[in-house]
Amino acid sequence: MIFNDQPEISSDLEWILLSGQANRGMLLETLVKDHGVQIYQLAFAVLNNKNQAEQSTIQIILRALNKTRLFNSEYGVKKWLLQVSLPILRKNAKKLESKSKIQANVAELNHVFLESLDWKSRLVLFLLYFHNFEIDEIAAIIHVQIGWIDKLIKKVQNEPLLGSNTNS
Numbered sequence: 464m465i466f467n468d469q470p471e472i473s474s475d476l477e478w479i480l481l482s483g484q485a486n487r488g489m490l491l492e493t494l495v496k497d498h499g500v501q502i503y504q505l506a507f508a509v510l511n512n513k514n515q516a517e518q519s520t521i522q523i524i525l526r527a528l529n530k531t532r533l534f535n536s537e538y539g540v541k542k543w544l545l546q547v548s549l550p551i552l553r554k555n556a557k558k559l560e561s562k563s564k565i566q567a568n569v570a571e572l573n574h575v576f577l578e579s580l581d582w583k584s585r586l587v588l589f590l591l592y593f594h595n596f597e598i599d600e601i602a603a604i605i606h607v608q609i610g611w612i613d614k615l616i617k618k619v620q621n622e623p624l625l626g627s628n629t630n631s
Contacts, residue, residue: 549605
């Protein structure tokens with residue numbers, strides 16, 4: 464039970480960020496151990512490229528080491544990591560999109576459709592369906608209108624399954 468007005472600390476990383484006592488090595492170790500997989504999953508969901516996701520994960524963790532001042536306990540670790548991740552993911556997604564279109568794997572359900580979406584749309588869907596963020600939270604994090612997200616959801620819901628070919 465908390466007897467003061469201080470927020471409850473929910474993770475080792477949050478404690479490190481709030482205390483200001485930890486060195487960069489401790490912060491790096493905690494970032495990798497506790498959040499490395501989630502960061503990679505986010506990067507892969509946005510970039511849809513294993514090598515770019517691995518490189519982006521490293522870039523994001525290094526950027527997080529230098530952006531501890533952006534942490535706000537009111538919003539929590541996940542939102543801080545998203546804030547740190549977005550510029551890197553945006554830059555790397557644009558690089559991938561400008562180099563070439565990603566090859567579609569028709570065997571996977573809706574894979575081609577998802578690949579046809581821009582990086583921001585894939586990010587929204589990942590946060591919505593895999594991390595259970597609310598629409599208003601996503602809109603605030605990535606600076607888009609709630610209506611834009613609603614239209615994206617309707618577009619996804621109306622997309623027919625790619626594997627269901629009606630021609631015999």
